[in-house]
Amino acid sequence: MAVQQNLAQLSNTLVYSAMLVYTGALGAFVTDLARRGASASSRSVAPARPPALVGSGAAGGDTSDPAEGEPEAPASRASRAANIAVSLTWLAFGLHATAVLIRGLSVQRAPWGNMFEFASSGSVVVTAVYLAVLTRRDVRYLGAFVIGPVLLTLGLAVTVLYTEAAQLVPALRSVWLLIHVSVAFVASALFTLGFSTTVLQLIQERRETARAAGRTPSRGRFMDALPGAAALERTSYGLHIAAFPLWGFTLIAGAIWAEAAWGRYWNWDPKEVWTFVIWVVYAAYLHARATRGWDGRRAAYLALFGYACLLANFLLVNFFAVGLHTYAK
Amino acid sequence: MATDLSDGASTDGAFTDDASTDDASTVREPIVQPRLGPGGWARWAWRQLTSMRTALLLLFLLAVAAVPGSLLPQNRQDPGRVSDYLDAHPTIGPWLDRIGAFDVYTSVWFSAIYLLLFVSLVGCVVPRAGQHWRAMRSAPPRTPRRLDRLPAHTERALPAEADRAPDALLDAALVVLRRRRYRVVDNRREDARPGAAPDASLSAERGYLGETANLVFHLALLGVLAALAWGSVASWSGQAIVVEQQTFANTVVAYDSFSSGRLVTTGTLPPFTLKLTAFRVEFEAGDRAGQMGAPREFEATMSVVDTPGAAPRTVVVRPNHPLDVDGTRAFLVGNGYAPSVTITDGNGQVAYRGPVVTRPQDGNYTSLFVVKAPNAEPRQIALVGVFLPTYELQDGVPVSLFPQPLEPRLMVNVFLAAPGVDGLGFTTGRPQSVMRLESSRMSMVTAADGQPLRVLLEPGASATLPDGAGTVRFDGLARYAALDIRHDPSKGWALATALLALAGVTASLFVRRRRVWVRVVPGEAGPTVVQVGGLARGEDAHLQADVDAVALAVLGPGLTPGRGDTRDPKGHG
Numbered sequence: 001m002a003v004q005q006n007l008a009q010l011s012n013t014l015v016y017s018a019m020l021v022y023t024g025a026l027g028a029f030v031t032d033l034a035r036r037g038a039s040a041s042s043r044s045v046a047p048a049r050p051p052a053l054v055g056s057g058a059a060g061g062d063t064s065d066p067a068e069g070e071p072e073a074p075a076s077r078a079s080r081a082a083n084i085a086v087s088l089t090w091l092a093f094g095l096h097a098t099a100v101l102i103r104g105l106s107v108q109r110a111p112w113g114n115m116f117e118f119a120s121s122g123s124v125v126v127t128a129v130y131l132a133v134l135t136r137r138d139v140r141y142l143g144a145f146v147i148g149p150v151l152l153t154l155g156l157a158v159t160v161l162y163t164e165a166a167q168l169v170p171a172l173r174s175v176w177l178l179i180h181v182s183v184a185f186v187a188s189a190l191f192t193l194g195f196s197t198t199v200l201q202l203i204q205e206r207r208e209t210a211r212a213a214g215r216t217p218s219r220g221r222f223m224d225a226l227p228g229a230a231a232l233e234r235t236s237y238g239l240h241i242a243a244f245p246l247w248g249f250t251l252i253a254g255a256i257w258a259e260a261a262w263g264r265y266w267n268w269d270p271k272e273v274w275t276f277v278i279w280v281v282y283a284a285y286l287h288a289r290a291t292r293g294w295d296g297r298r299a300a301y302l303a304l305f306g307y308a309c310l311l312a313n314f315l316l317v318n319f320f321a322v323g324l325h326t327y328a329k
Numbered sequence: 330m331a332t333d334l335s336d337g338a339s340t341d342g343a344f345t346d347d348a349s350t351d352d353a354s355t356v357r358e359p360i361v362q363p364r365l366g367p368g369g370w371a372r373w374a375w376r377q378l379t380s381m382r383t384a385l386l387l388l389f390l391l392a393v394a395a396v397p398g399s400l401l402p403q404n405r406q407d408p409g410r411v412s413d414y415l416d417a418h419p420t421i422g423p424w425l426d427r428i429g430a431f432d433v434y435t436s437v438w439f440s441a442i443y444l445l446l447f448v449s450l451v452g453c454v455v456p457r458a459g460q461h462w463r464a465m466r467s468a469p470p471r472t473p474r475r476l477d478r479l480p481a482h483t484e485r486a487l488p489a490e491a492d493r494a495p496d497a498l499l500d501a502a503l504v505v506l507r508r509r510r511y512r513v514v515d516n517r518r519e520d521a522r523p524g525a526a527p528d529a530s531l532s533a534e535r536g537y538l539g540e541t542a543n544l545v546f547h548l549a550l551l552g553v554l555a556a557l558a559w560g561s562v563a564s565w566s567g568q569a570i571v572v573e574q575q576t577f578a579n580t581v582v583a584y585d586s587f588s589s590g591r592l593v594t595t596g597t598l599p600p601f602t603l604k605l606t607a608f609r610v611e612f613e614a615g616d617r618a619g620q621m622g623a624p625r626e627f628e629a630t631m632s633v634v635d636t637p638g639a640a641p642r643t644v645v646v647r648p649n650h651p652l653d654v655d656g657t658r659a660f661l662v663g664n665g666y667a668p669s670v671t672i673t674d675g676n677g678q679v680a681y682r683g684p685v686v687t688r689p690q691d692g693n694y695t696s697l698f699v700v701k702a703p704n705a706e707p708r709q710i711a712l713v714g715v716f717l718p719t720y721e722l723q724d725g726v727p728v729s730l731f732p733q734p735l736e737p738r739l740m741v742n743v744f745l746a747a748p749g750v751d752g753l754g755f756t757t758g759r760p761q762s763v764m765r766l767e768s769s770r771m772s773m774v775t776a777a778d779g780q781p782l783r784v785l786l787e788p789g790a791s792a793t794l795p796d797g798a799g800t801v802r803f804d805g806l807a808r809y810a811a812l813d814i815r816h817d818p819s820k821g822w823a824l825a826t827a828l829l830a831l832a833g834v835t836a837s838l839f840v841r842r843r844r845v846w847v848r849v850v851p852g853e854a855g856p857t858v859v860q861v862g863g864l865a866r867g868e869d870a871h872l873q874a875d876v877d878a879v880a881l882a883v884l885g886p887g888l889t890p891g892r893g894d895t896r897d898p899k900g901h902g
Binding site: 164166167169170171173174176241244245248249251252255256257259260261262263264265266267268269270273274276277280281283284286287288290291302309317 | 381382384385388389391392395396398399400403405406433434557566613620623624625626627647648649650651658660662813815817820823824827828830831834835838839
């Protein structure tokens with residue numbers, strides 16, 4: 001089983017091309033946000049959208065569809081920049097996905113056997129999940145907060161994490177690499193989108209609180225064009241409850257693999273510990289949300305904490321903790 | 330702890346029709362604390378423990394408490410690194426040891442957190458299971474008097490030309506609700522509700538599975554914990570090193586280390602034997618950055634006899650592909666070189682002959698070893714050395730360039746005891762490490778220049794020790810496989826309960842519980858009015874869709890119910 005180095009070269013070229021197009025998409029998304037902000041604040045001079053309405057939702061006895069009742073209307077009036085951004089994102093996704101595919105062909109295995117491949121494949125799943133959500137809901141306002149992290153991850157991958165194309169070490173040669181890691185990708189991608197939405201939700205909430213107190217938020221005018229905090233919170237919750245069972249599956253699939261590889265399905269290896277910690281933190285988030293007297297904001301902080309743990313698991317644990325997963329360096 | 334994850338609504342298992350039960354809206358009056366007796370305090374403590382806030386705190390603590398075990402070395406994984414850490418940190422190390430920081434996952438505080446969490450879980454789940462059981466057996470509640478106060482509501486008057494009998498309208502609604510998997514109670518029937526007068530309406534409810542799944546999830550977590558606990562008392566494991574062409578028989582004495590749970594009878598291990606017939610190892614030979622010498626294949630071919638007298642079968646064991654003998658599994662967890670050495674003593678007798686297990690120190694298998702020949706006469710002999718599979722001298726320092734044995738060399742320092750003295754301490758009966766030499770009573774042989782004598786041997790070569798102490802010969806080379814052999818009867822249960830928990834949490838997050846009521850008010854002077862109301866637990870994007878679908882079906886396809894607030898404004902008076 002020889003490694004096709006010329007294919008690996010082609011894959012690298014495609015990764016760089018994808019990064020270039022992602023940069024364009026990011027620029028377009030940011031331009032769109034800026035334009036929306038400008039138009040939203042000119043509109044907000046007129047009492048078009050009293051902030052008090054935000055989040056009144058279904059509880060107020062309103063019989064309209066809650067998904068439409070929220071002020072998502074400005075988002076659908078997105079500028080041409082948003083359309084360009086989405087097109088560029090599709091193009092970048094095509095390049096990126098092809099790069100990952102060719103990398104897999106060049107080494108004739110699943111392309112996530114080291115940190116570089118993991119980062120590259122993981123970020124393509126983030127884009128894929130974002131585009132999938134985009135076909136169902138208008139979440140173009142999220143674009144910059146998704147493409148930004150993807151671009152950052154790719155930058156890290158081609159510089160710090162880069163690893164030559166090669167066969168796998170025997171410890172990784174298992175069907176569970178395919179199952180365990182690919183599900184972890186999808187879960188992480190959903191958590192990433194959930195994280196971005198949660199950050200926006202908290203910013204929006206701050207602005208709404210300021211408005212309710214009669215102050216005008218000074219910065220981040222583009223936020224006026226985004227859905228209200230309550231709608232963002234619902235989107236974030238929807239993403240998190242999709243990710244949570246997938247993360248549970250990752251945990252179980254990892255344990256099955258551990259049993260096949262080391263004989264113990266659970267041995268408190270640092271990677272196992274962190275996967276478990278992430279699961280517990282997100283479980284706490286879901287419980288917090290169901291707890292009376294805890295508002296969406298406090299639960300949101302737990303979601304952010306969960307994402308911090310996810311990043312720590314990927315970046316810190318691989319480099320600093322000694323365990324059975326250290327071949328992933 | 331086990332409150333329905335899917336919503337932020339009431340936690341008491343029942344729907345609440347308005348927001349007045351919310352904590353925040355209750356008027357706070359000065360509270361006069363009642364005096365609590367011991368029973369009262371116990372009840373108070375129990376209620377605190379089983380409250381959601383406590384569960385949340387415990388979950389958070391569990392996450393935080395698990396972290397140190399991933400940062401500090403742990404005894405269960407690598408006791409050697411723990412003692413290294415203790416040596417390197419003489420001040421803080423013993424303190425960390427005292428609080429169990431090197432055995433986090435068996436420490437008192439970690440156990441306390443998860444046990445309290447599970448007690449809290451039981452305290453929450455059991456009453457909820459009872460409540461849910463009653464809810465499942467009881468009919469959906471009677472139709473509220475005013476459907477227009479419900480979160481989802483639609484109300485239509487039938488045009489005169491399309492007027493139908495109230496019964497026909499309700500029958501149509503019944504079909505739609507059943508098709509949407511609602512449990513429907515037909516309030517028109519005399520026997521629908523004992524003691525209540527018949528009423529031209531339907532009560533429907535769906536999504537019981539969500540709460541069931543939520544309870545299953547939490548109970549399955551208890552199952553996972555039970556499986557882990559059972560595994561710790563009913564499993565055994567041992568580590569053994571098998572050199573090529575050697576045979577290992579599965580008995581406790583054959584293991585280098587062995588541990589077992591309290592319920593294991595170590596006298597009755599499965600009596601299989603295995604012989605390592607060949608061990609193939611491949612490494613990356615291409616000269617690519619960072620990959621040269623990376624392992625590519627470990628393949629241990631074994632001849633296994635499952636039970637005494639059975640025909641041997643050939644099994645190839647690789648990483649991720651263990652040997653399985655009726656549920657007992659042998660995992661290939663390590664490998665290395667076992668050079669064969671012969672030591673002849675000063676009297677010309679063979680004092681040691683056989684393979685020596687070496688410990689690889691790096692990716693190029695620079696390997697350390699110790700050989701002790703306590704029976705050598707007149708002076709005991711010990712060798713402390715390095716095995717280098719691909720030897721090269723770089724700036725005067727011997728190194729190994731590649732993990733395969735391309736230029737294998739043994740490089741040893743020789744230690745001798747005084748004549749007739751048991752310098753190796755074998756007669757003391759104290760247990761000794763085969764990997765360490767206690768050298769205080771042995772003297773290192775020096776060369777003519779006063780430097781320690783360093784003997785370099787290639788395969789087949791021998792060296793004569795000074796002062797007629799004997800000779801050392803490097804006979805040949807073999808590989809060894811380090812095996813981890815385990816039996817854990819709990820793992821099937823752990824997997825089953827974990828999958829059950831996963832299924833439970835998935836269903837509980839996605840199945841929504843909602844109620845729908847349909848009422849037909851026959852027009853006495855005007856048209857017939859159909860009212861549909863819906864109530865969901867938590868927010869529910871599909872509630873309005875269900876209400877609309879029922880209304881649509883009742884009114885017929887020609888009369889799509891319009892959206893919009895149809896409430897009577899006077900209703901708020």
